[in-house]
Amino acid sequence: xxxxxxxxxxxxxxxxxxxxxxxxxxxxxxxxxxxxxxxxxxxxxxxxxxxxxxxxxxxxxxxxxxxxxxxxxxxxxxxxxxxxxxxxxxxxxxxxxxxxxxxxxxxxxxxxxxxxxxxxxxxxxxxxxxxxxxxxxxxxxxxxxxxxxxxxxxxxxxxxxxxxxxxxxxxxxxxxxxxxxxxxxxxxxxxxxxxxxxxxxxxxxxxxxxxxxxxxxxxxxxxxxxxxxxxxxxxxxxxxxxxxxxxxxxxxxxxxxxxxxxxxxxxxxxxxxxxxxxxxxxxxxxxxxxxxxxxxxxxxxxxxxxxxxxxxxxxxxxxxxxxxxxxxxxxxxxxxxxxxxxxxxxxxxxxxxxxxxxxxxxxxxxxxxxxxxxxxxxxxxxxxxxxxxxxxxxxxxxxxxxxxxxxxxxxxxxxxxxxxxxxxxxxxxxxxxxxxxxxxxxxxxxxxxxxxxxxxxxxxxx
Numbered sequence: 001x002x003x004x005x006x007x008x009x010x011x012x013x014x015x016x017x018x019x020x021x022x023x024x025x026x027x028x029x030x031x032x033x034x035x036x037x038x039x040x041x042x043x044x045x046x047x048x049x050x051x052x053x054x055x056x057x058x059x060x061x062x063x064x065x066x067x068x069x070x071x072x073x074x075x076x077x078x079x080x081x082x083x084x085x086x087x088x089x090x091x092x093x094x095x096x097x098x099x100x101x102x103x104x105x106x107x108x109x110x111x112x113x114x115x116x117x118x119x120x121x122x123x124x125x126x127x128x129x130x131x132x133x134x135x136x137x138x139x140x141x142x143x144x145x146x147x148x149x150x151x152x153x154x155x156x157x158x159x160x161x162x163x164x165x166x167x168x169x170x171x172x173x174x175x176x177x178x179x180x181x182x183x184x185x186x187x188x189x190x191x192x193x194x195x196x197x198x199x200x201x202x203x204x205x206x207x208x209x210x211x212x213x214x215x216x217x218x219x220x221x222x223x224x225x226x227x228x229x230x231x232x233x234x235x236x237x238x239x240x241x242x243x244x245x246x247x248x249x250x251x252x253x254x255x256x257x258x259x260x261x262x263x264x265x266x267x268x269x270x271x272x273x274x275x276x277x278x279x280x281x282x283x284x285x286x287x288x289x290x291x292x293x294x295x296x297x298x299x300x301x302x303x304x305x306x307x308x309x310x311x312x313x314x315x316x317x318x319x320x321x322x323x324x325x326x327x328x329x330x331x332x333x334x335x336x337x338x339x340x341x342x343x344x345x346x347x348x349x350x351x352x353x354x355x356x357x358x359x360x361x362x363x364x365x366x367x368x369x370x371x372x373x374x375x376x377x378x379x380x381x382x383x384x385x386x387x388x389x390x391x392x393x394x395x396x397x398x399x400x401x402x403x404x405x406x407x408x409x410x411x412x413x414x415x416x417x418x419x420x421x422x423x424x425x426x427x428x429x430x431x432x433x434x435x436x437x438x439x440x441x442x443x444x445x446x447x448x449x450x451x452x453x454x455x456x457x458x459x460x461x462x
Contacts, residue, residue: 002384003209003220003256004200005248007417008321008324008325008328008417009318009321009453010321010413010416010417011315011318012061012319012413014324015062015259016285019336020045020048020049021044021046021048021359022048022379023046023048023381025376027046028046028376028379029373029376029418030183031043031046031122031377032372032375032376032403034405034436035132035457036454036455036456036457037149037372037440037455037456037457038053038383038453038455038456039052039371039375039381039383040099040449040451040452040453041049041115041239041376042375042381043311046205046373046379047379047380048378048379048380049307049380049381049415049419049422049423049424050376050381050411051380051381051382051383051407051408051409051410052381052383053383053409054261054347054407054409054410054411054412055102055167055220055258055260055409056058056102056260056265056266056267057260057263057266057411057412058261058264058265058266058339058411058412058413058414059411059412059413059414060169060264060265061264061307061308061309061312061413062129062264062326063308063312064264064303064308064309064312065306067301067307068301068302068304068305068307069301070301071299071300071302071303071304072302073299073300073301074300074321075292075295076294076295077294077434078294078300078303078448079300079385080150080203080300080301080303080304080307081099081294081295081300081303083303083304083307084097084099084180084270084303084304084306086307087306087307087308087310087311088239088270088272089272089313090275091242091245091246091247091248091249091310091410092130092272092430093133093250093259093269093270093460094273094274094276094277095256095273095277096114096272096273096274096275096276096278096279096282097270097273097298098271098272098279098282098283098293099269099270099290099293099294099295099296099297099298099303099306100268100269100270100271100286100290100297101267101268101269101290101296101298101380102222102258102259102260102267102268102269102300103129103218103256103258103259103260104129104133104258104271105132105133105269105289105290106256106257106258106269106270106290107129107133107134107256108136108284108288108289109271109289110133110135110216110256110271110282111133111134111136111137111139111281112137112285113137113278113281113282113285114180114181114214114278115133115134115139115180115396116137116138116139116180116220117138117139117420118139118178119137119139119140119178119180119325120139120140120142120170120174120178120179120397121134121139121140121141121142121146121182121183122142122167122170122178122179122182122183123141123142123143123146123162123182123183123184123185124143124144124145124160124161124162124183124185124188124196125143125145125149125160125185125186125188125189125190125191126141126143126183126185126190127185127189128186128190128389128390129216130183130218132265132448133388133429135448136448139180142170143190143192144162144163144167144170144398145160145162145163145188145191146158146161146162146163147163148193148404149161149188149192150402151189152192152339152340152341152342152350152352152355152403152405153339153342153352153355154342155342155343156187156343156423157195157197157228157232157233157343158171158194158197158200158228158232159188159192159194159195160185160186160191160194160195160196160225160235161196161197162182162196162200162203163201163269164200164203164204164207167182167204167207169208171207171211172214176211176213179211179213180213181213181214181215181216182204182208182213182214182215182216182220183216183217184196184201184204184215184216184218184252184289185217185218186201186217186218186220186221186222186225186248187220187221187224187225187228187345187346187347187380189220189221189347190385190390190403191341191403192341192345192348192350193224193326193333193345193346193347193348193350194270194341194345195220195224195225195228195229195232195234195252195345195346195444196225196299196455197229197232198229198233198236198244198247198248199233200291202251204251205251205252211297214253214254214275215251215252215253215291216253216254216255217248217249217252217254217255217256217335218255218256218258219248219249219255219256219257219262220256220257220258220261220262221260221261221262221346221347222245222248222249222257222262222318223241223245223262223276223313223314223319223347224262224322224323224345224347225248225346225450226242226244226245226248226314227241227319227320227322227346227368228239228323229244229322230244231323231361231408232422238455239259239296240314240316241314241319242314245314251439253273253274253275253391254271254272254273254274254275254278255271256269256270256271257269257270257272259306259309259310261412262299262309262310263305263306263309263310263313264309264312264313264412264413264448265302265305265306265309265402267298267302267460268298268303268305269298269300270306278456280366280416281296283435288343291364301337310402311429322346322412323346324346325410325459326344326346326348326349326410327343327344327418328365328417329344329408329410329420329423329424330343330344330349332420332421332424332428333349333427333428336424336427336428336431337428337429337431338351338356338427338428339351339352339355339356341351341405343375345439347410348407348408348409348410349366349404349408349410349435350385350406350407350408351405351406351427352403352404352405353366353367353369353370353386353404353405354366354367354386354403354404356370356431356434357369357370357404360364360436360437360438360439361439362386362387362391362400362401362404363387363398363400363439364386364397364439364440364441364459365386365387365439365440365456365461366386366404366439367384367385367387367388367389367404367405368384368388368407369385369437369438369439369440369458370384370406370430370434370437371383371384371406372428373430373437373438374406374426374427377426377429377430378422378426380427382406382408382409383406383407383409383451384405384406384407385401385403385405385407386400386401386403386404386405387400387401387404388442388445388451388454388456389401389451390402392405395417405459408423438458438459440458440459441457441458441459442454442455442456442462443455443456443457
């Protein structure tokens with residue numbers, strides 16, 4: 001019988017390295033002040049461990065780098081496109097495949113085609129760019145997660161699920177004709193990287209088809225979702241991740257992907273649908289904003305790397321290591337008494353800043369304050385998912401977000417177990433003196449996606 005080892009080993013060898021950005025506390029204070037307390041404004045060489053995002057920050061494999069050398073840079077009809085198209089069709093089963101430079105480009109095109117004033121898009125949870133593109137089209141974005149998804153202290157296997165009863169009620173309230181699509185985000189990024197069960201996805205599909213509403217999937221992290229189904233859902237333990245993924249895709253009418261996540265690439269994505277009318281209209285917007293439909297704003301080498309990454313990510317040795325590494329970080333923080341979203345998700349651990357910093361109200365941006373303190377302490381960059389990202393300023397008032405989270409998004413195949421041990425030490429140190437962290441005051445921000453460009457400063461001590 002094969003023993004179960006306690007030590008996590010990376011299922012790869014390191015072939016190329018780059019230096020980390022060591023800085024002093026004084027340097028970081030100056031850098032953060034110059035960035036107006038917004039970590040998006042911090043230069044990467046001033047960051048020691050960068051957990052801002054897992055998007056476009058992965059390490060590509062030797063096979064992907066080899067594929068890059070095969071890139072056909074023909075403007076139209078490049079062989080690299082057909083290799084990419086075949087990989088997407090084999091995975092998803094969808095007929096019409098359009099490359100784009102990243103996921104939000106697919107969202108912009110999709111909601112330009114199907115959105116518009118008077119329409120409502122329903123999701124288990126929209127992420128920031130998804131919501132922004134829905135609203136930019138004039139439509140309304142509504143989230144209907146299961147109730148336990150918002151109880152971050154409770155551990156449940158599939159907190160990314162849609163609330164089926166609420167979905168039925170919302171469809172009756174709005175009328176199916178006013179809902180251009182239902183969206184399932186796999187995994188559910190905004191609420192902790194939580195997976196969607198196959199059973200829930202199947203039921204959402206049944207409801208959507210009964211009401212003749214298209215179902216679309218946001219599949220930036222589809223492989224991680226498939227692995228959670230294999231590990232947690234009855235009847236799937238003996239099935240391979242690729243087979244599980246194909247079943248997931250079978251319940252929807254199309255999908256879009258930021259391939260910068262589960263396909264390991266530094267740039268790229270796609271939109272894939274079965275509806276020929278949606279495809280025809282989408283291609284018009286694609287040509288206007290991205291490029292000819294067989295390159296879609298990408299070089300041929302990017303298409304080749306995506307095709308390889310879509311196959312590599314379903315390797316079960318990789319998926320086991322990936323999810324276990326996230327769990328390892330979550331275990332360490334839990335032991336240190338740091339409140340996190342339970343259970344840890346597939347790509348990140350989320351610290352619950354609302355519980356850790358009860359002395360800071362939502363108007364003081366507790367999650368952003370915590371993220372800034374992590375940077376000041378050790379040069380660790382993370383991202384706020386709270387009232388800076390999702391809060392609303394309406395009619396002269398402030399409507400806070402439902403959550404105040406700090407996401408520690410782990411790039412794929414980049415950091416080792418020793419980096420995770422260091423992170424646990426740093427975060428435990430910050431948590432031990434949480435009461436000393438001060439609120440932040442918003443100086444200015446843009447009306448959409450404010451967290452990218454917002455300027456803040458610490459509130460002065462009275």
